[in-house]
Amino acid sequence: MQAGLYISEKQVKADSIEKPAPQPGEALIKVAFAGICGTDMMIYSGKHPRAKAPLAMGHEFSGVIESINSIGSPSSFAAGDRVVIEPTLSCGSCAACRSGAFHVCQTLKLLGIDKHGGFAEYAAVPLDRLHRIPDELTDTHAAMAEPVAVAVHTIRRSSLKVGDDVAILGAGPIGLLVGLMAKQAGAGQIIISDISPYRLKKAEQFGLTALNAKEVNVTEEVLKRTGGNGADVVFEVAGSQLTANQMIEAVRTQGQVVVVSVYKQAPTIDLAAMHFRELSLTTTRCYSKDDFAKAIRLMTSGAIDVSPFISHILPLEQVERGFQLMADPEASLKVLFKP
């Protein structure tokens, strides 16, 4: 079968690999759509600590069940069911897993990072990682369930209350989805910053207040727009030292900072400034199974419309072009492959 493979730093290619055989308790999924995520970009840059080449990347994908190997694990799923994949793989026995927090498993693995994922015609997926796609939701939109689940988890981890002013640092797909989710949760002003005019325009289309960090001082603007107080909750989604400084400067006294970013380089955090103003800091990673189900429901009801996010749909043969597009924030927001 054909797959979109990570080969080495900045090198991807479409090539054929062996079609997977589902193990007991797994389903063989015929992939419909698979999105490129920031994590895939990290693999592409050669900086992901776990990904090993050659790897069929892709952890955001939808498809249809081709067959099930249900030996020893009977399942309510059947061949022909449309499904979206929750890509986290937890050990089930560490302290986090035993407490039910499977998404922060001490040895958490992901399909598409630690083993072949959705940039392929077929993928083998454990049955308990499947979510049914409701009839009202297309396969294309369902492929966005994973990033939407990140946004659900982020807002639910935050202390956001109805009417709160929010600042989001970074207007990539996750930053924008956090903005839409904050709106769902009843936020007051939602201010979002980035340096990409294309992404800021998207933010404006979503009704968010967009700040170009190349043109204005983000901290000053947030303070100005919140009566000099700062935002009630600041979400850091850009992953830079600059935004790690801004998250503390732009939040109100006793406000909350929520770190969503995966940092390539560990930032310095001004704990002295945080202490002086009694700031809270929380972090978020992935999503729970429940967050994932909520994401699917929010997309199905139309509360979250992901269609403006999908900028390109490409065949797997164009895997190189897909990564080049995603590397340019002016050229794309979310690239999906259609194997």
Ligand SMILES: [Zn+2]
């Ligand atoms: Zn992702």
Ligand SMILES: [Zn+2]
């Ligand atoms: Zn575990």
